[in-house]
Amino acid sequence: MKSEENLLELKSEIEESKTTISELTGQKTALLKRLKDDWKCKSLREAKIKLAQMERNVDKLDAEIKTETEKLEEIIENEED
Numbered sequence: 001m002k003s004e005e006n007l008l009e010l011k012s013e014i015e016e017s018k019t020t021i022s023e024l025t026g027q028k029t030a031l032l033k034r035l036k037d038d039w040k041c042k043s044l045r046e047a048k049i050k051l052a053q054m055e056r057n058v059d060k061l062d063a064e065i066k067t068e069t070e071k072l073e074e075i076i077e078n079e080e081d
Contacts, residue, residue, distance in 0.1 A: 032043075041047040 035041045035044070035047055039047060039050060041050055
């Protein structure tokens with residue numbers, strides 16, 4: 001009798017696992033579609049590359065803003081003198 005209970009328990013666990021796999025597969029599909037639609041990336045690898053490029057661009061812009069801000073501060077200081 002115990003082995004029948006074990007088999008039923010295993011069957012239940014298998015069914016739960018199938019459901020979980022199905023849900024996760026659906027989520028993955030939805031996320032990949034969003035990645036493609038929103039960012040024009042076909043894969044996670046492409047998205048990582050694009051993210052790295054965007055981070056480099058942000059760093060470059062940040063440096064430019066800092067440089068220009070320093071120039072403006074210098075101009076303002078010179079006008080006050």
